[in-house]
Every structure is written in structure tokens, then in C-alpha cells.
Amino acid sequence: xxxxxxxxxxxxxxxxxxxxxxxxxxxxxxxxxxxxxxxxxxxxxxxxxxxxxxxxxxxxxxxxxxxxxxxxxxxxxxxxxxxxxxxxxxxxxxxxxxxxxxxxxxxxxxxxxxxxxxxxxxxxxxxxxxxxxxxxxxxxxxxxxxxxxxxxxxxxxxxxxxxxxxxxxxxxxxxxxxxxxxxxxxxxxxxxxxxxxxxxxxxxxxxxxxxxxxxxxxxxxxxxxxxxxxxxxxxxxxxxxxxxxxxxxxxxxxxxxxxx
Amino acid sequence: xxxxxxxxxxxxxxxxxxxxxxxxxxxxxxxxxxxxxxxxxxxxxxxxxxxxxxxxxxxxxxxxxxxxxxxxxxxxxxxxxxxxxxxxxxxxxxxxxxxxxxxxxxxxxxxxxxxxxxxxxxxxxxxxxxxxxxxxxxxxxxxxxxxxxxxxxxxxxxxxxxxxxxxxxxxxxxxxxxxxxxxxxxxxxxxxxxxxxxxxxxxxxxxxxxxxxxxxxxxxxxxxxxxxxxxxxxxxxxxxxxxxxx
Numbered sequence: 360x361x362x363x364x365x366x367x368x369x370x371x372x373x374x375x376x377x378x379x380x381x382x383x384x385x386x387x388x389x390x391x392x393x394x395x396x397x398x399x400x401x402x403x404x405x406x407x408x409x410x411x412x413x414x415x416x417x418x419x420x421x422x423x424x425x426x427x428x429x430x431x432x433x434x435x436x437x438x439x440x441x442x443x444x445x446x447x448x449x450x451x452x453x454x455x456x457x458x459x460x461x462x463x464x465x466x467x468x469x470x471x472x473x474x475x476x477x478x479x480x481x482x483x484x485x486x487x488x489x490x491x492x493x494x495x496x497x498x499x500x501x502x503x504x505x506x507x508x509x510x511x512x513x514x515x516x517x518x519x520x521x522x523x524x525x526x527x528x529x530x531x532x533x534x535x536x537x538x539x540x541x542x543x544x545x546x547x548x549x550x551x552x553x554x555x556x557x558x559x560x561x562x563x564x565x566x567x568x569x570x571x572x573x574x575x576x577x578x579x580x581x582x583x584x585x586x587x588x589x590x591x592x593x594x595x596x597x598x599x600x601x602x603x604x605x606x607x608x609x610x611x612x613x614x615x616x617x618x619x
Numbered sequence: 620x621x622x623x624x625x626x627x628x629x630x631x632x633x634x635x636x637x638x639x640x641x642x643x644x645x646x647x648x649x650x651x652x653x654x655x656x657x658x659x660x661x662x663x664x665x666x667x668x669x670x671x672x673x674x675x676x677x678x679x680x681x682x683x684x685x686x687x688x689x690x691x692x693x694x695x696x697x698x699x700x701x702x703x704x705x706x707x708x709x710x711x712x713x714x715x716x717x718x719x720x721x722x723x724x725x726x727x728x729x730x731x732x733x734x735x736x737x738x739x740x741x742x743x744x745x746x747x748x749x750x751x752x753x754x755x756x757x758x759x760x761x762x763x764x765x766x767x768x769x770x771x772x773x774x775x776x777x778x779x780x781x782x783x784x785x786x787x788x789x790x791x792x793x794x795x796x797x798x799x800x801x802x803x804x805x806x807x808x809x810x811x812x813x814x815x816x817x818x819x820x821x822x823x824x825x826x827x828x829x830x831x832x833x834x835x836x837x838x839x840x841x842x843x844x845x846x847x848x849x850x851x852x853x854x855x856x857x858x859x860x861x862x863x864x865x
Contacts, residue, residue, distance in 0.1 A: 360635040362642035369646030376649060396700065398730045398742045399650035401643070403796040407636070407685065410793055423687040423790045425658075427636060428643030431650055434797070437732060441701040459761075537758060538733035540702075557735040560758055568761045568774075597648045600825050604642045607671035607836045611638065612700070614843045617632075619850070 362608040363430060368430030369458040370602035372399055376431055383582045384591075387500070389393035391475030393438050393549050394587075400434040440539045443475075443581040447572060451508050452479040455578040459571025460533030463496040464489055464549065469498060470480070471547035473534055473542065473559070475578055487516075487529075491547055499529035512571040513543050514564040534559040622680050627846045631680040633660065634839045640688060641832050651698075651729025652798045653747045653821040654690050661686035692789050695727075697814060697824035704731040704739065704761055707817040712808040715748040716741055716799060723748070724799040725753075725784065725792070730818050743797055749779040765815040783811035818837040 379397045386392040410424035445455045454477035456462070461473035472493070479495060484490045502506060504594040505518035505526065514531035536542065541555030552559055565571040640658045647653040697707045706714070706729030710721040713725035724745075731747055734740050737756040739747045746753035749771065756763060760773035769781035784805035786792060792800040 360638060362635075362638040365639060365642035367647050368845075369642070369648070372646065373649065390748075399647065399741065400728070400797045401647050401650055401653055401794070404794045406689070411793060421687075422788075423689060424793070425636075425685050426656070426688050426794050427639050428647075428656070428794070428796075430643060431646040434730075435732075437702065437730065437742070439700065439702045441703075447701050464814075535758065537756070538735060539738040540732050541735065552777075555735050557737070568758070593649060596825060597645075600648065600829060601642075603829060603832060604638070604645050607832050608638060608642070610836055611635070611839045614840055618843055618847055 360447070360611070361427070361606060362604055364429040365428070365609065366601045366604035368402065368432065370598055372397075372431045372433055373594050373598040373601065374515050375436075377591065377598070379436055380587055380591050380594060384587050386582070387547065387580055387582045387584060387587075389476075390577045391443070392582065393416055393440050393475070394580065394582045395436045395438050398434045399431050401430055402429040403429050405487070413567050421517055437582065438540050438542070438544070439583050443578045445576040447575060448478075448577050449575055450478075451575065452481065453477060453575055453577050454479065455573045455576040456533065456564070456570045456612040459568055459572055460562075460564065460570045461539075461550065462533050462561075463532065463534050465494045465496045465498075466549070467493065470551065471534075471559070472545070472551060474550065476548040477572075478577055486602075495531070497529065497532055499531070501528055510572055512573065513566055514572055530563065530575050531572065532561050533564050534561045535569060536560070564610050620739050624846060624849050626680060626682055627842050627849070629663075629684065630842050631839060631846075633683055633685055634842070636685060638832070638835050641828055641835065644828050645825075647834075648821055648825060648828075650798060651726075651730050651819050652695070652726055652728065652816040654692055654695075655821070655823045656688045656690050656794075658688050659686040660684065662783045680865045689790065690792065690794065691822060692862065693822050695820040697817050698820050699817045702730075702814050703816060704733065705729060705816055705818045706731060706765060707814045708783065708811065709814050710783075710810060710812040712785045712811050713800065715771070715782045715805070716782045717746045717748055717753060719745070720834055722801075723794060723805070726797075726799045727819055728798040729813075741797075750782055750835055751779050753770065754779055755776075763836075765813060767814070769811055769813050781811075781813060783808045783813070811861065826861050 376397045383394045404426040407425040408422050412421050461470050464472040466472045479487050485501045487495045499516050504521045506517045509517050516528040518528050520526050537557035542550035542552045562569050637658050640656050644655045660683050663682040665680040690753050716724045739754050764772045771778045785808045786802050792802040795801050
């Protein structure tokens with residue numbers, strides 16, 4: 360009786376499903392967060408009677424065999440890279456991306472991280488950094504005396520100096536990937552390039568398929584509470600039903616044991 | 620009398636297999652594109668010694684045996700996911716996937732993605748086939764739209780058509796795991812309806828599986844009771860008949 364183990368694979372799968380859902384819900388208000396979904400697949404089948412085998416000399420065959428499965432496995436936790444809704448913040452260094460692309464961030468270990476979270480700040484040197492203090496790449500330095508910073512939808516950063524003249528401060532560039540769902544999340548709203556994502560291609564916003572920028576806005580998480588709760592209910596019920604199977608298998612074992 | 624015990628045993632061992640099938644359905648209640656299975660039984664008549672010479676003749680003994688596990692191909696619910704490479708089939712048919720050994724496998728689970736080169740693959744990394752074989756998207760393709768009939772339109776124009784096939788007799792399809800089926804002689808489906816941004820859920824119905832589960836456990840209990848009663852009967856027979864009367 361494999362039922363015990365089959366049900367155990369089911370419970371484990373649903374446990375992971377709940378973990379994924381809870382992470383989505385926990386990050387419902389995380390800027391630039393992209394939700395994940397657990398994908399399942401069935402495991403191998405045991406053929407007790409193979410379909411298509413001959414049942415007589417005259418060539419009659421078994422039309423449908425007997426196949427007994429062995430449970431479920433987790434195929435992937437795919438990240439859904441759909442656009443999150445934009446929320447107005449009124450902060451001049453908040454930038455949201457509408458469409459394709461990621462901001463590039465210089466990480467302390469020298470690698471480049473990618474993020475959709477555009478809640479930037481100025482550090483002590485006037486450099487544009489993330490809330491963790493990592494510099495935005497290509498670097499943009501905003502002198503202390505510069506005011507009224509505007510970031511156009513094509514990524515041009517401008518300001519007004521003390522004399523009242525408009526000065527160019529830099530250009531925000533975006534990176535995009537062939538398979539953005541293949542990026543590796545490392546926390547802190549950051550992603551790393553992987554073999555699965557392909558190499559980054561950089562370019563200016565609003566140019567050749569890149570998304571455009573929106574100053575004074577932030578991109579919210581693409582988590583939809585209703586969907587998540589519905590998924591949570593179905594995951595929990597599935598977990599319960601699988602535990603019922605374990606109970607039933609246990610009862611059957613105990614019946615057998617109590618025969619004598 | 621021993622026959623009755625053997626008949627009960629045949630029932631019990633099959634109930635265990637039946638429980639395995641229910642467990643597998645239940646384990647896959649959230650597996651996209653999964654098709655539930657049902658087990659059918661057959662009466663297996665044990666040939667007995669030719670008893671025509673006697674009056675009354677020997678009765679035939681019927682055992683129970685597994686006949687087949689039938690796959691239920693009813694469609695599952697369509698769940699919207701917003702993922703541009705999630706495809707749900709809202710009609711009959713199967714997506715075609717290329718296996719490692721070059722053969723084709725068929726699946727209803729349309730949770731597809733891209734690999735590093737931009738090729739459309741399943742969650743296991745196997746290429747999804749279009750009319751012209753596997754398809755690879757480039758950055759220039761931009762937004763990818765897959766129409767209801769499977770036509771793939773990108774910013775570079777029409778790139779092909781997702782292949783959807785069906786079979787004369789879906790009952791002959793063999794499950795090979797990974798929500799895939801193996802089959803022979805696929806026929807192109809002309810009127811496929813694909814929904815982009817959705818996946819087909821499992822068609823396992825929790826309620827009916829639990830009902831079957833109760834049936835199985837109760838049947839198992841009842842059969843065990845029968846075995847126990849037979850055992851007691853035999854014990855009684857031995858003690859009654861075996862008494863030596865002086």
C-alpha cells in the first residue's frame with residue numbers, strides 16, 4: 360500500500376504551496392515585489408497492466424491498462440513578472456518603471472543587482488542610492504545645492520542649480536532579459552542574473568521596447584489579495600484531504616493488524 | 620470455506636490498490652493539467668473442477684480483479700495567472716512537448732516559461748512544439764500575444780502556431796509522469812481554443828475522492844470482518860468437530 364507515501368508527497372507539496380502563498384501575502388506591500396506560484400507535476404506511474412499488450416493469439420489487445428501513480432512533486436516556483444500598480448508618493452526620488460526593465464544596482468561585492476524598486480535616496484556624497492545605500496548604475500550624483508530634480512520618462516535626470524539654471528545630472532538606464540522569470544531573487548528586492556535569465560541588455564527607458572519611467576510614483580507588488588486567499592483556502596483543504604488519506608491508510612493497516 | 624477467505628483476500632488487495640489511486644488523485648489536487656484516474660474492477664471467475672456429473676453442480680467462485688485505471692479527461696477549471704506564457708486549453712486537445720529522447724509527449728498543463736536562450740519550455744525544461752518545431756523568442760519580439768487558435772504574434776509579426784493535437788481514442792494514452800501523456804497517431808486539432816495568461820487546474824474533485832475514500836475504508840473493514848468471522852467459524856468447527864466422544 361503506497362497510499363501513505365503518496366499522501367505524504369501531497370502534504371509536502373501543499374506545505375510548500377502555503378509557504379509560497381504566505382511569502383506573497385507577506386510582501387503584499389513590498390515595493391517592486393513580484394509574486395511566485397508553485398507549479399506541481401505528477402510523479403512516475405507504475406504499470407500493473409500495460410496498455411496495448413496482447414491478450415490472445417488472435418491479436419486482441421488491452422485497450423486501457425492499469426496505471427498507479429506515486430504522488431506529486433514540485434516542478435517549479437515560477438515568478439510572475441507582471442506589472443504592479445503604480446502608487447503616487449510625491450517623493451521626488453521615487454521612480455516607477457511602466458513596462459519592461461530593471462534598475463541596475465552596484466552591490467558591495469562588485470556584482471550588479473537588478474530591481475523594480477525605485478525608491479531612491481541621496482547619500483552623503485549626493486549619489487543616487489537605494490534605501491540600502493547601494494549606488495544606482497550608471498552613477499548619478501546630485502550636488503547638494505541642486506533643487507527641483509526631475510526624472511523624465513526617458514530617464515534623463517535634471518535639476519536646477521543655485522543660479523537658477525537647469526543642469527543635466529545624468530541618465531538612468533534599464534536592463535532587460537530574455538527570460539526575466541529566470542532571475543534569482545536574493546532578497547532586499549534585488550535580483551541577480553543567472554544562466555536561465557540570459558545576459559542583461561541595457562538601454563535607455565522608453566527606447567526600443569524598454570519601459571518608461573514615472574517620477575513621484577512607486578511600483579507596488581503585483582500580489583492580488585483575493586487570489587492569494589483563494590489559493591490559500593484550496594491549499595489548506597488539499598492538505599487536509601491528503602491527511603485524510605493517511606488516516607484511512609492507517610486505519611486499514613490497523614484493521615489488518617487486528618484481524619487476529 | 621478456504622475459498623471464501625481467498626475471495627476476501629482478492630478484494631482486500633485490490634482495495635489497497637484502489638486507495639493508492641485515490642491517494643495519487645488527492646496528492647495532485649492542485650497540479651495544473653492533471654487528469655484524475657478511476658479504477659474499474661472485473662469479476663474474475665475461477666474455473667472449478669467440472670462438476671456436471673454431480674447434482675447440484677459445483678458453483679463457480681468469483682474473485683475480484685483490477686480491470687483498468689481509466690483516466691478522466693474532463694476539463695479542469697481555468698485559473699487566471701497573468702503570466703504571459705501560461706496557456707490553458709479551453710477545448711479538447713493536448714500541447715505537444717519534445718522529450719529528451721526526441722519523441723513527443725502530450726500535456727494539458729500549459730504552465731510554460733522561457734529558458735536562457737528564449738526557447739519556450741515546460742517547467743521541466745522540455746521544448747514546447749509549434750507547427751514548425753520548437754520556438755525561440757528574441758528580445759526584439761517584445762510583447763508576445765497568443766491568440767485563441769494558437770497563433771503567436773509578436774512585434775516581429777506572426778511567429779508560428781502552438782501545436783494542439785488530439786487522439787481518436789484518448790483512453791489509449793499512457794501517463795508517464797510530469798503531467799505528460801504518451802500516445803500514438805496524434806491528429807491536429809483545427810478548432811483549439813487557447814487562453815493566454817491562464818492554466819488549467821486539476822480536474823480532481825475533492826468531494827468525490829473523499830467519498831471514494833470512505834467507501835474503500837469501509838469496504839476494507841467489512842471484508843476484514845468477514846475474514847475474522849471465517850476464522851472464528853473455522854475455530855469453532857475444529858473445536859466442535861474435533862471433540863472425541865467416548
